[in-house]
Amino acid sequence: MIIKKQFTRRKMLGGMLSGSAISVALPFLDCFLNNNGTALADGTDLPLCYGTWFFGLGYMPGRWEPKIVGRNYSMGVDCEALNPLKHKMNVFSGMKCFLDGNPNVVHTSGPQVMFGGQITRGGDRAPASLDTIIAEQIGTRTRFRSLEVSCIGLPMSYTRRAGAAPNPGEISPAKLYARIFGPDFVDPNAADFKPDTFTMVRRSVLSVVSDERNDFVKGLGANDRQRMDQYFTSIRELEQQLDLALQKPKPLAACTIPQKQEELPIGAVVEEVMSNHKLFATLLAHALACGQTQVVNVMFSQAVSNLRHEGNADTHHVLTHEEKVDPVTGVQPKVSWFNQRSTEGMLNFLTALDSIKEGDATLLDRCLIFLTTDVGLAMNHGLENVPMFTAGKAGGRMKTGIHYSAKGDPVTRVGLTLQQVMGAPASVWGKDGNRTAQTISEVVA
């Protein structure tokens, strides 16, 4: 009688563990390949990084976008603080989110289009967010596929796989520190590397869970099967995380371990948000420099921004609707003040990346950061002229220092451009009025 033996990863690893050498290379897993499965990572180049930086309630029209289109622009008055970095940034104005006859679900429709390329109605399968599409290209060889943080005390993010729930955002810098730089961190510059036996055994044991997939999903309907696919994908990524922990990481000269973070008060008072955001910015910059991830997602404030002053009942969001417009200047002064805090946050984040030197360049130079919001005019939840910025040259793939204006075009043109720059094989993106095949070649190097 012939017995066919099935070789699962668990059995393979288990078998290898029975051997004497624990430094043996791991099996050739798909996590070491790019998404097309065409090649191994080139060990010589520093990896590309991508980030989303989201802030709620946008800016007032005319107060963020440069007056000059093209090069040599200066930021609008509420964004002036970004001028020192404008040569490393691009500004995109005039573009809108199309509702296509759907109701404007306030503070929701905008992010849906911006990150998913479409209005998602009840019962629709949520599309993959821009960052996860890009992470499929660049983020598969790192310990964390992506890292999400939320600076307002609510564990939110706009990052999700198709059909899945959004990833939770970490709200505590101290916990993020422990997650990245805690006991499981392997310093890429350490002289010695010895794979941890416990991790090796654990990796082997974990595959008993992934082996349960077929039995568990048998007979499930499409929706439940999709949910379970998400769960088993999460298990697979956990396995990949352990696989990577067993390999000697490539040295990264710019990698240093940041100072351990103490817990600060977490909440929506402006000072709390600014302090926690700064800590997050430092940690994420170090995580990128140390090769722990290539994709980061920051929620500075949520779409319905609840940032406020201590002792004052009026949040940023309340003010956008209720503060009187100055009849002379046409400005809501308190709203403008809060909007400038978003600018300050952007500056802090980009500076954290730009201050890490890598030879002649900086960490920011090999990043592409997409900074955007939920509305074009918060007062009436307008979805026209929605502010969008990018920062970083994506390792030389992006031109910078450009203000691009395209009145009435869908915002998805920017999203499609970012996907292509980062190597995603997308020729069109979006749905209905938000569908586009037109990239912005002016910013592509």
Next chain:
Amino acid sequence: MLLRKFAVVTPVLAAAVWALPLSSPVQAAEAYSAAGQVADLPQPTVRRLTPSQYKNILTDITGGGIAVEGKFEPDVREGGLVEVGNGQASISTTGMERYSAAALLISREILDESRRATLLPCAPASPKHSDDKCAREVLSKIGKFLFRRPLSENELKNRVSVADMAADKLGDFYGGLRLALASMLESPQFLFRREESEPDPNRPGEYRLTAYSKASRLSFFLWDSGPDAELLAAAESGELHKPKGLQNQVDRLLASPRLEAGIRAFFTDIMHFDAFEALSKDATIYPQFTADVVRDAPEQTLRTIVDHLLTHNGDYRDLFVTPNTFLTPILGSIYKVPVPDLADNDSPDRSWQPFKYAENDPRAGILSQISFVALHSHEGRSSPTLRGKALRELFLCQKVPDPPANVDFTLLQDTSNAKLRTARDRLQAHAASPMCAGCHKITDNIGLGMENFDSSGQYRTTENGVPIQPSGVLDGVAFSDVPSLAKAIRNHRAAPSCFVSRMHSYGVGRASTRAEAPFIATLQKEFSADGYRVADLLRTMTLSPDFYRVAPPQLASAETN
């Protein structure tokens, strides 16, 4: 006596369907289709464990004493319930990382030297080597409670084999066992409650939950935890499928003190108490609203509910008017009533004191409590709109539409306007706009009736020096103040029917289907006939085969096509 008669609930589909001699699920599906019921048959659910269920299962296994966090992903709420949202939730990459870290910590704790003698049925021949037999005993014993059914031989064999391999590699029996145990805590069989179905021999052509799925549905519904050994045994022996066996188990579960956990979980869900995790008030405006208040506020309401519904078997509707509650000194400082601090290190629970309000005190009823009025307010001011919306959606099951996008709110903000000193004045000015009037009419009218409570829950009679006018009309019933508003809610015909429908959805983990409407109508009738006693409602619901009826599997898998 808490429990009453067993109410017979009639089958809900046409008799002609039952009578069909159907031999295969396909035929059954076709027959349902012919009867026009196909789209309405409920599917078995796959629910992610809630944080409290995760914790309770582990407490049951270990007897407590192990710190379990339980919450690794944000809750998903659908149809007003997290328990329904969990039927649509998955586990993200970040969430899995957290579940996995917890699994390692918990498995280490369970196998800690100090607990081995009580929790483990055996000891290995040598603690430094694998021990096939002992690993099997341990994993089989604990696994049954984690997976809510005995492990299949294959599942057990796989787990024992990894435990042995890991023990030999690590040179540590318990280290190996720990990893095998952790893999169970990471398994979909533990993290998701997957319900399975089988043909119902008592109703030819129809499907029901399997005995183990039935045991889980019962146990999570009534105890907010997995089935205990006795319930699993009833499932294993088939007793649970017999009317008498089911009745024995239902009565046992309802008579147990653990019913309190089930009632607490249900009200925590319908009252959105998970939002307390992120609730804070502006510390300058409401300095008395401390973290202790946030901790005690939902507990006050849950104690009030448990005392009224379980201890005294009270009428559900009286929750809205009951003068009885429990307070701590810190809550007393907000309610401005003296509460002696009797807590000491040995018995911190003594800080809770029973308290009864005088007749017509505006504090009576659960909706006057901090857990409602503060939760449905802004950080720095009250919100008649949020309160009115919550009251309609949470307790009357009336959906309030979302606001339109393009609205002029400037009048709301103008607190300096001498003519608009109170929230009522400002909202009336705002709602004068025809676009806003429709929704605000259904929320503000009742929300303004609660304006005597500020955002922190403190009672007040004026706002900006102007007396508050809490009068209004709730669906045709006039009220003049908070007590009469509470009475109007208590007597609202939608209040008990909303409660029954929420409880059914909570129990089955999904929105009720059209095919279940007659069952729910019967439950509502019984609830009324029983004097709105919740324990009776639970009993009626869980004894009925309709509570466990599911679609034939073909219909479920047809979704994939």
